[in-house]
Amino acid sequence: MSVVEELVELKFRLYDGSDIGPIRYSPSSTVAMLKDKIVADWPKGKKISPKASSDIKLISGGKILENSKTVGQCKVPFGEVPGGVIIMHVVVQPSPVKSKTEKKVDDPPKKNVCSCSIL
Numbered sequence: 001m002s003v004v005e006e007l008v009e010l011k012f013r014l015y016d017g018s019d020i021g022p023i024r025y026s027p028s029s030t031v032a033m034l035k036d037k038i039v040a041d042w043p044k045g046k047k048i049s050p051k052a053s054s055d056i057k058l059i060s061g062g063k064i065l066e067n068s069k070t071v072g073q074c075k076v077p078f079g080e081v082p083g084g085v086i087i088m089h090v091v092v093q094p095s096p097v098k099s100k101t102e103k104k105v106d107d108p109p110k111k112n113v114c115s116c117s118i119l
Contacts, residue, residue, distance in 0.1 A: 027072030031065045059089040
């Protein structure tokens with residue numbers, strides 16, 4: 001007798017209220033796999049779009065999900081409807097890009113010192 005794994009149906013809510021999905025996933029799928037799928041399926045023409053899965057944070061049940069966790073570990077037990085769709089929120093935070101003109105954070109702030117002489 002084989003045990004059939006029940007798939008979890010997920011929908012990803014974007015910053016503007018639009019959705020990606022619903023898509024069925026195995027409970028053993030990792031959050032990192034979900035992020036890769038979101039980047040691949042990201043709608044064209046959005047103002048903000050992730051360049052890599054590291055630019056995305058997934059939030060479910062008010063918690064930011066860790067890449068190493070599985071879908072089965074991230075499911076919120078309360079309020080879950082059997083056969084219902086679980087909505088996860090997607091936050092895009094592009095990695096900071098350093099430019100050559102950008103100041104180094106390690107530089108101490110310059111102090112204004114008066115060099116006036118009163119005679």
